[in-house]
Amino acid sequence: MTTEQHVDVVITGAGMVGLALALALAPSGRRICLLEQRPGDVGDWLDALAALPVEQYDSRVSALNPASVQLLQQLGAWATVQADYRACGYRDMRVWDGEAQGRIHFSADALHLDSLGHIVENRIIQAALLHQLAGHDNLQLLTGVSLQTLSAPAADGRRQLTLSDGRCLSADLVVGADGALSRTRQLSGLAATEWDYGHHALVTTIVTEQAHADTCWQRFTEDGPLALLPLAGDGHHSSIVWSTSPAHARELMALNDDDFCRALALASEHCLGQVVATAERQLIPLRQRHAHQYVEAGLALVGDAAHTIHPLAGQGVNLGFMDAAALADVIESAWARGEAIADVRVLRRYQRQRRGANLCMSAAMEGFRRLFAPRPAPIRLLRSCGMNLMDRLEPVKQHLVLQALGLSGERPERLRQPS
Template sequence: MQQSNPDYDLIIVGGGMVGLALAARLAQSQLKIAIIDPKPVEMSWDKSDYDLRVSAITRASQKLLDEVSAWDYIGQDEKTAYQRMYVWDGEASRGKIEFDAKLLAEPNLGHIIENRVLRRSLFQAIKPYRNIEFLSPQKCARVSYQAEQASIELADGKSISAKLLVAADGAMSWLRKNSGIEIKQKPYGHKAIVATIKTEKLHQETAWQRFDHNGPLAFLPLTDEHHCSIVWSVKSDYADQLMALDDKEFLQRLEQTFENTLGQCLETSQRVAFPLIERTAESLVQERIALIGDAAHTIHPLAGQGVNLGFSDVIELAKTIEKSINKNQDIGLKRNLRPYERARKGDILMMQKAMQGFKLLFEQDIPFIQMTRSYGLALTNQHPLLKQQLIKQAMGL
């Protein structure tokens, strides 16, 4: 039986930062695109409170946001450029390493931006394009695959189809699960505590990170110079202890761990803790489906690379789709999607192994390992060319 033409060329399940970035990147291709998400985009909010979820946006990710015009929708008072990174070992070894944008003759090392700001700006970037539909609030009920298209039945009973489905619906991806794609999971044994902290001293446009055997503690600068977003990744049982403390006790423990680097910790927002798990999809592509962002992989947040990996997925998948369009090929066939998988698998694996290695290295409290760790940090800090290469890689330059 002959199939009818699909309703869309591309359906993106998940309208978060990564899903919207893919739509924005392909907006001028004239593909007919649908985005499905259960949550409408938040367009305004009380700016006296920060979003607990923030991202450290690399220069490579900034370039993508700029190319799709989303960067234009981020106000100067909605992004914090950080000029320096200061990382130190809080154990007996006292090793440290500092990075400065001046070393690269760059204006900054990156930006800290609230996730809700990024999502809103990407939504604003796609609004002018009539070939993109944002279906929200809307949930998926069923997915099915045919030879020449894939179909999704929505919760309201409507069914829509496309040549290609893209799973951009997060770590617990509904589309990945219901498409039968397996996921490998390795718990880190850590939980991440996130909160917004008011500090006595100015953050100095610096991203700070202290390591000890419990895990890394990061203070990320926000637009108000006395406020930072913290990500405290610690062993799960210790995280539970920290979450059980009242605000005053928590701030005191935070000050001690951070060695009063920014003076007293004066106020905390609501605190949220979540388990950290390394996830890797068994494949990034199958017939009629591709995975991007957290639906494809998750890593430890100690290097702040999660969303940047997702944006790199967007860049490579968009290139792969555009090549198929230029050759008049079916964008949903696995053989035509394979270049995307080949381009991304190595980078994802390298980042996951690096995060696992850093975690294992810094959680050791054996004196010899601490001394070796300290020597390595100090040696790296004394070599400008090595530091330059490391920071360029982290920035995506």
């Protein structure tokens, strides 16, 4: 007979957002269990990362805004990123219309900030969060397991889970943090709207002739946006995210390295000179998803399990971290008041905070994507004039960038106080 283990919260997925949520809840002393499909041991994962050559970068990176960095500081992970790993703070962002003359320059100096954000490899963010787990006896990480079944809520909202290794768990709250194809969302029956963006994202690491100058460069091409994101190190390594049509993406993947470097330099209008080297390329189909509801009794969705957006502004992980911070606030407040965290009325406080904000960001990204789609010459001229006008309207430009940096608008309670 299989024994059922009860915990307060089960988080499916020990990626960046799931780990952040677990660590945010750790000081409560409650029993938190994380489920991770990746097999192995945390110590082995961290040792393998430490053994990688310094010039070997992860092709998947995140542009962390100041609000996300503040959360990582509170969780103790940011100090680990800086001391043991690497991050590249960027002070400028230069965006231009590749089909016209429109340009916008965002500067940290104009906002009196040290940086606009940091480009950090995803595996480094995850490793820094994993380092913090050892300091919390109430956090349990189960690796090499996946969610097989999820019960409907009991009368008190509790859920039962069956894992791929046969183990059974019960929890007051199950949080789906298991990515865009969330098994938790599927098993719960929570519906989501999704559509294909008609873009694939080609990602890789490159070496350029000129130094990146701690600047993010983004050109809107006829096929889609191309971003060059600065990486820590010698100043000549950058991560690229080239969103383009599936047919063009396949053509780029078929090129040899030399031809690809030439094509990339041309597409970026040689903003960093010649592209002298490239790492292995990866292709990621892009789809938009948004759950109709983030919560029901005994269940909540965070991060990509609840929403995915186009990567053109690099906001995906930042939205996920804000989800984690907001849900942690709601859970801790409920515990302090003696409320049941499985109660859907409690969980809707989280949904009210985050769903509208995430929908607004999703709509903004969709608007940008459509704005820079192929247009007749008169529309391109108006678009270009609009970009140049916005570049001169500092108050408007600063308002927009402060929202993207997570420094304006409604913020989770824990991020309203200095770290």
